[in-house]
Amino acid sequence: MHFLYPIRQGKLRLQKWYVPLSDKEKKKITRELVQTVLARKPKMCSFLEWRDLKIVYKRYASLYFCCAIEDQDNELITLEIIHRYVELLDKYFGSVCELDIIFNFEKAYFILDEFLLGGEAQETSKKNVLKAIEQADLLQEVRHLIKSLWMSEISCY
Amino acid sequence: MPAPIRLRELIRTIRTARTQAEEREMIQKECAAIRSSFREEDNTYRCRNVAKLLYMHMLGYPAHFGQLECLKLIASQKFTDKRIGYLGAMLLLDERQDVHLLMTNCIKNDLNHSTQYVQGLALCTLGCMGSSEMCRDLAGEVEKLLKTSNSYLRKKAALCAVHVIRKVPELMEMFLPATKNLLSEKNHGVLHTSVVLLTEMCERSPDMLAHFRKLVPQLVRILKNLIMSGYSPEHDVSGISDPFLQVRILRLLRILGKSDDDSSEAMNDILAQVATNTETSKNVGNAILYETVLTIMDIKSESGLRVLAINILGRFLLNNDKNIRYVALTSLLKTVQTDHNAVQRHRSTIVDCLKDLDVSIKRRAMELSFALVNGNNIRGMMKELLYFLDSCDPEFKADCASGVFLAAEKYAPSKRWHIDTIMRVLTTAGSYVRDDSVPNLIQLITNSVEMHAYTVQRLYKALLDDISQQPLVQVASWCIGEYGDLLVSGQCEEEEPIQVTEDEVLDVLEGLLVSNLSTPVTRGYALTAIMKLSTRFSSVNRIKKVVSIYGSSIDVELQQRAVEYNALFKKYDHMRPALLERMPIMEKTATNGPTEIVQTNGETEPSVVESKHLPPVTHSCISQSFDYLLLLTLCLGIPPMTAYNKNGLKIDFTFERANPNPNIAVITIHASNSTEADMTDFVFQAAVPKTFQLQLLSPSSNVVPALNQGTVTQVIRVLNPQKQQLRMRIKLTYTLKGSAVQDLAEVNNFPPQSWQ
Numbered sequence: 001m002h003f004l005y006p007i008r009q010g011k012l013r014l015q016k017w018y019v020p021l022s023d024k025e026k027k028k029i030t031r032e033l034v035q036t037v038l039a040r041k042p043k044m045c046s047f048l049e050w051r052d053l054k055i056v057y058k059r060y061a062s063l064y065f066c067c068a069i070e071d072q073d074n075e076l077i078t079l080e081i082i083h084r085y086v087e088l089l090d091k092y093f094g095s096v097c098e099l100d101i102i103f104n105f106e107k108a109y110f111i112l113d114e115f116l117l118g119g120e121a122q123e124t125s126k127k128n129v130l131k132a133i134e135q136a137d138l139l140q141e142v143r144h145l146i147k148s149l150w151m152s153e154i155s156c157y
Numbered sequence: 158m159p160a161p162i163r164l165r166e167l168i169r170t171i172r173t174a175r176t177q178a179e180e181r182e183m184i185q186k187e188c189a190a191i192r193s194s195f196r197e198e199d200n201t202y203r204c205r206n207v208a209k210l211l212y213m214h215m216l217g218y219p220a221h222f223g224q225l226e227c228l229k230l231i232a233s234q235k236f237t238d239k240r241i242g243y244l245g246a247m248l249l250l251d252e253r254q255d256v257h258l259l260m261t262n263c264i265k266n267d268l269n270h271s272t273q274y275v276q277g278l279a280l281c282t283l284g285c286m287g288s289s290e291m292c293r294d295l296a297g298e299v300e301k302l303l304k305t306s307n308s309y310l311r312k313k314a315a316l317c318a319v320h321v322i323r324k325v326p327e328l329m330e331m332f333l334p335a336t337k338n339l340l341s342e343k344n345h346g347v348l349h350t351s352v353v354l355l356t357e358m359c360e361r362s363p364d365m366l367a368h369f370r371k372l373v374p375q376l377v378r379i380l381k382n383l384i385m386s387g388y389s390p391e392h393d394v395s396g397i398s399d400p401f402l403q404v405r406i407l408r409l410l411r412i413l414g415k416s417d418d419d420s421s422e423a424m425n426d427i428l429a430q431v432a433t434n435t436e437t438s439k440n441v442g443n444a445i446l447y448e449t450v451l452t453i454m455d456i457k458s459e460s461g462l463r464v465l466a467i468n469i470l471g472r473f474l475l476n477n478d479k480n481i482r483y484v485a486l487t488s489l490l491k492t493v494q495t496d497h498n499a500v501q502r503h504r505s506t507i508v509d510c511l512k513d514l515d516v517s518i519k520r521r522a523m524e525l526s527f528a529l530v531n532g533n534n535i536r537g538m539m540k541e542l543l544y545f546l547d548s549c550d551p552e553f554k555a556d557c558a559s560g561v562f563l564a565a566e567k568y569a570p571s572k573r574w575h576i577d578t579i580m581r582v583l584t585t586a587g588s589y590v591r592d593d594s595v596p597n598l599i600q601l602i603t604n605s606v607e608m609h610a611y612t613v614q615r616l617y618k619a620l621l622d623d624i625s626q627q628p629l630v631q632v633a634s635w636c637i638g639e640y641g642d643l644l645v646s647g648q649c650e651e652e653e654p655i656q657v658t659e660d661e662v663l664d665v666l667e668g669l670l671v672s673n674l675s676t677p678v679t680r681g682y683a684l685t686a687i688m689k690l691s692t693r694f695s696s697v698n699r700i701k702k703v704v705s706i707y708g709s710s711i712d713v714e715l716q717q718r719a720v721e722y723n724a725l726f727k728k729y730d731h732m733r734p735a736l737l738e739r740m741p742i743m744e745k746t747a748t749n750g751p752t753e754i755v756q757t758n759g760e761t762e763p764s765v766v767e768s769k770h771l772p773p774v775t776h777s778c779i780s781q782s783f784d785y786l787l788l789l790t791l792c793l794g795i796p797p798m799t800a801y802n803k804n805g806l807k808i809d810f811t812f813e814r815a816n817p818n819p820n821i822a823v824i825t826i827h828a829s830n831s832t833e834a835d836m837t838d839f840v841f842q843a844a845v846p847k848t849f850q851l852q853l854l855s856p857s858s859n860v861v862p863a864l865n866q867g868t869v870t871q872v873i874r875v876l877n878p879q880k881q882q883l884r885m886r887i888k889l890t891y892t893l894k895g896s897a898v899q900d901l902a903e904v905n906n907f908p909p910q911s912w913q
Contacts (some may be wrong), residue, residue: 010725016247017213018285020251020253022253043479043517044517045480045483045515045517047480047484047520052869057740074448075480076402076481077401077445077448079480080400080440080441084433102172103165103169106164106241112283114220114277117285117313120350121313121401124885125345125391126391127391128391136236136240139236139274140236140237
């Protein structure tokens with residue numbers, strides 16, 4: 001997988017790139033793709049060709065989730081990957097909505113990074129991904145807890 | 158200094174901005190605050206500030222000044238810091254910035270951290286954006302973690318290894334030992350990532366591929382267990398157990414089974430099982446079937462399995478889900494060459510997909526349809542494809558038109574059908590037809606001798622309707638120029654001949670010259686066509702007038718043509734009939750065929766007439782401007798001559814020099830018959846003195862039509878290395894009114910230029 005991001009009306013909410021590109025190139029690609037995807041009508045299929053890649057996208061409420069995959073990758077299973085990620089977000093935030101992703105974007109990234117690594121799925125069990133995130137979150141809290149005992153201010157970001 | 162505002166607070170504030178300018182202002186203010194905070198080297202709030210910076214970066218604002226801060230966070234002992242720091246590194250840094258190398262040491266330490274979540278962060282970051290240098294430095298650590306029993310770390314290490322191998326392929330070998338028992342893992346995460354790692358290694362190295370072939374039985378077993386095992390809540394997706402893993406295993410099997418009989422055989426059964434047992438009601442099942450089909454088609458599977466696979470694709474085509482249809486068409490396109498007959502069975506479904514609403518599906522259906530056209534189904538298929546051409550989006554028209562022409566050329570059941578099909582394309586998608594189609598079509602029309610009258614009539618009628626589609630206009634002008642005489646004499650057999658006068662035809666052609674719709678190229682065609690008609694029509698004066706008008710045209714191209722045509726009327730009038738004669742049948746390539754000709758690129762016109770050395774003009778078939786007026790080459794100013802003229806049979810010689818070898822004279826004979834009956838079985842033979850060499854190419858025909866209705870042409874190549882005076886003895890045999898005629902003659906009146 002090359003990159004993945006959810007977008008809404010042209011505003012990027014998250015983006016994850018698995019190939020090195022300059023900021024300028026990323027912006028250019030993003031702009032182009034956003035336009036293309038938003039121009040698609042509902043009756044059209046979820047795949048389109050773009051340069052030498054295949055773009056897989058799926059719409060969930062107000063958000064489009066797009067993935068760029070290579071020629072030999074399976075488009076249908078990519079749809080499942082997108083769906084799995086949305087399910088993870090949903091479980092984590094409890095009925096996720098766009099605002100959750102906006103205000104907790106770093107958590108969305110953490111979840112993504114527990115599910116995918118280098119563009120491939122690292123864990124196929126929903127339960128295990130969520131457990132890992134939970135434990136890591138706990139690690140943050142614990143440190144903060146200890147901190148709060150010793151310092152007058154809770155430095156939660 | 159007050160504490161920097163919290164991340165959520167900032168997000169809330171920025172979202173209240175009503176304009177882009179307002180947002181920019183807020184961002185700039187916050188960035189300034191963050192910058193000063195960074196300068197103060199504040200450890201407490203660094204994390205918060207970087208998090209805010211990452212948010213602003215996501216909105217599209219520059220955040221490069223935060224790169225070093227990310228590194229500081231990574232180096233911190235606090236987990237929260239590390240988490241944000243690594244995230245920042247992945248978002249803001251990549252191998253282009255030299256700064257990124259500073260991460261290497263931190264990552265190395267974190268790979269050995271006591272907390273697995275820290276190790277996980279390090280592996281994740283390395284696996285996402287590690288540069289080749291970093292990978293080289295840290296490969297050893299990754300390899301160590303690949304052997305750990307901790308499945309949480311092992312699975313991440315496997316994918317990290319994939320990234321390392323992609324960046325530094327030479328390091329692949331070092332991961333080989335660690336792969337030994339990867340597949341004996343029970344943990345699905347490890348299994349999945351291991352299969353990905355094995356796939357990567359097999360794809361990159363044939364040696365690895367050979368080495369890992371022995372894993373086929375194990376992979377088959379794992380896949381079997383997945384299918385046969387009962388419901389496993391942890392990995393279940395719509396009733397299917399771990400589809401992600403199934404798909405990856407199928408993909409690896411594909412790579413291992415390709416070009417290997419034994420492996421292919423070992424996986425036959427499981428593939429058949431998956432193909433028949435997988436639930437197809439949801440996307441998940443179809444994803445697995447899709448991968449299975451791809452695998453079956455790629456390995457050395459038995460034919461029964463292949464047919465099964467194509468039938469699955471055929472079923473996909475009927476699926477309501479357009480994604481499935483799309484995927485089916487793509488796969489069928491890949492297999493249509495190898496399993497042509499099997500795909501043919503689904504032809505009607507494929508043709509139906511031409512009417513689909515989705516652009517990608519339509520395109521694939523079109524490509525596939527063209528691939529399926531053959532001699533048996535050409536009529537039916539062409540009907541569908543022409544209908545598609547009528548109604549499809551402009552982006553398809555050029556490809557579709559080209560496809561139609563190609564298919565028609567290969568499988569046309571009759572010449573008439575072929576011409577009709579071309580006409581249909583030109584009239585419905587005329588402006589989208591590719592430029593190179595015009596010369597190809599002209600050649601096709603020229604070679605369909607018996608259809609000339611019909612073709613020119615149809616093209617003329619099309620011109621009366623519409624002159625905006627340039628390719629159509631160009632082909633039509635050319636035809637009218639060539640066959641205008643057939644048009645006015647109403648010789649059409651195929652359909653009702655129309656009544657049209659010479660003046661009407663010239664009106665149309667002159668109309669093209671003045672119309673704003675005509676491109677310069679089209680105007681060139683029109684002018685040349687008019688010129689050609691000067692030998693076919695009787696209204697020569699009108700033509701002379703038109704030609705002389707354009708002698709002062711602003712368009713340089715037109716002007717040059719007009720000037721030269723003018724010269725043809727005056728000084729070279731004696732050559733005009735021969736030059737403007739009908740084109741003979743052409744061959745596709747310029748170097749073989751009855752007329753050995755010199756090829757020049759693009760525009761070939763004789764330069765200003767005064768000079769004796771006119772560049773050779775050719776009638777090579779595939780060239781930019783096709784409308785040569787000069788049928789026969791006017792090369793080096795050698796005038797044609799009459800070699801024989803007796804009993805109604807006249808033989809003219811015209812000359813050209815084969816450019817590469819100035820010792821070769823190329824003579825074309827033109828035999829014409831002024832008697833009342835055809836001369837059949839016409840054979841021309843020639844002999845030359847010993848110092849010459851002669852090559853006679855095949856004639857255009859054995860029948861010289863009566864009453865000068867046509868000529869037989871034949872090419873003679875004479876090699877004259879000693880540059881001696883050319884002499885020739887010719888022998889003619891033919892049958893006239895039932896009796897055989899034979900004659901011998903000497904030809905001595907060769908012009909000096911032909912052999913000097």
